[in-house]
Amino acid sequence: MPVRTLDSALAGCTIIVAADRRSVDLATALERRGAVVHRAPALSIVTGADDVEMLARTERVIADPPDIVVVTTGVGFRGWMDAAHEHGLDEALDAALRDAHFVARGPKAHGAIQQAGFTADWVAESETSAEVAEYLRASGVAGKRILVQHHGAGSDGLDEVLTDAGADVLSITVYRWGPPPDPEVVRRSAMQAAGGEADAVLFTSAPGAASWIAVAQEAGVLDGIRRRSHSGRLLLASVGPITAAPLHAADLHTVIADRGRLGSLARTVISHFGGGRAPSLPTEPGRVEVRSGGVVVGGEFIPLSRSAAALLEALASAGGRVLSRADLGGVLPGAERNAHAVEVAVARLREALGGRELVHTVVKRGYRLAVTED
Incomplete structure (x- = not known):
């Protein structure tokens, strides 16, 4: 598998920084590696x-x-x-x-x-x-x-x-x-984390982590965040064990930075996505790693629309099993979720993949990812 350079290690990743202090420094370090960073401080200082x-x-x-x-x-x-x-x-x-x-x-x-x-x-x-x-x-x-x-x-x-x-x-x-500078931004970040629109959420303090979890609970999306964290589709990372305590108490799988510093936290995120630690699957065109903004196929990043990325994440989560059009319609954003909308979305996904045979049609049943033996 080709090794991605540091400058593109986070391409296609949307990362939420649920912190106020020094969040600009952390965001800058991640953006330099290709990430889209949203600041959503759950508390203010x-x-x-x-x-x-x-x-x-x-x-x-x-x-x-x-x-x-x-x-x-x-x-x-x-x-x-x-x-x-x-x-x-x-x-x-x-x-x-x-x-x-x-x-x-x-x-x-x-x-x-x-x-x-x-x-x-x-x-x-x-x-x-x-x-x-x-x-x-x-x-x-x-x-x-x-x-x-x-x-x-x-x-x-x-x-x-x-x-x-x-x-x-x-x-x-x-x-x-x-209180948070903008409560709506925090609520929206929790929705993004649960809905597959974010790849990682970073925490730098225990009170901030506890506040963000409370917002997610109130918004009714904590279970979705929990499922994505345990599946590996959502990286929750903390600057140290104290910060991680509220996350562990909420049964959220959490990665802890080695040295308890923001630089170490940034390196943890970069090595997770750029070093092959994020979930991936072997497929016919190459190893596949799905991100909120696209997909890495055989070491090459391909940008995708939100609908295409949502379809691909669902197919990847199925691990090669067939998903019906109704199954896939349930993950499409927006109001159009019928069979025709799914067929159009799959066609656009295939077009974006540039001829890579990544999504197979199973006649009268639906679609599956072209997963191979590892």
């Missing part, structure tokens, strides 16, 4: 640059520096540093934190600590607050002053655990999750 309470707590940190700083999210820690700079507190805050023992809840938090000019003394491999709590309790925190920077959902029990262990805990939440 409400920053706290003007949060009176946050600034008051920052001044408390400066007045009484912590022994230990726990950073739970990279975006939160960077936001705190930016807010301190905007209010002229950056130099004083830097001095207050300079001698602290830094604990990072994962690689993104670690990166933000380094970016701010500090050193992470310990990083949780599992990216969980539970591991952070276990490490700190084992280290002994009685009498220690601990600053905990929380993520957008607020405290997740870490404050209480450390307080019970005898620590003096001060928490700070730099940003909070807000």
Whole structure:
């Protein structure tokens, strides 16, 4: 099978990015490989640059520096540093934190600590607050002053655990999750994922994943998303195991990026579609991989209309079994779904395939994909 170049690895793929922060960077990386990317952030980030309470707590940190700083999210820690700079507190805050023992809840938090000019003394491999709590309790925190920077959902029990262990805990939440910028865009993205109009949905936070799932449930399409994820026709990918937790809880098959970073998430998607990991079938004209915007046949991408791609996905899902005209009519978009509409759609599909004998007619029964032995 010919190897596709990186520039075309995602040709014909429609990818939904269900995230707000840094979604432009992620979208750009995927578009460079040929994907069509739709941004559908399921939540918004409400920053706290003007949060009176946050600034008051920052001044408390400066007045009484912590022994230990726990950073739970990279975006939160960077936001705190930016807010301190905007209010002229950056130099004083830097001095207050300079001698602290830094604990990072994962690689993104670690990166933000380094970016701010500090050193992470310990990083949780599992990216969980539970591991952070276990490490700190084992280290002994009685009498220690601990600053905990929380993520957008607020405290997740870490404050209480450390307080019970005898620590003096001060928490700070730099940003909070807000409603999606456009709820209709999120609902439409769930419909696309269920209906075969999207090839992948990407998630960068657990609250965002949970919100997107809730929208899909409310729209009545979660079962369709679940079926497509388990069949491999829809790639659901998360930036890390914490983000994947709501997806797993909803019984959605999820691929987790190796390193918990957006670059790793992009590479995961590219290798899935460009490295032969997406579902495919051996056929007479060559190996076939169906995408929402077309089909890869023997390593060559062929663009298709939405109707043609829907027909081909149904035939591929049947794995060589015969599908009746009524079966295929049920997957056609639009109002025209009768036998004549199916025949016209099949004719147009064959025309787009350029003479490749990929779809066979079975007299008086319907159509099947020209599947061969692997």
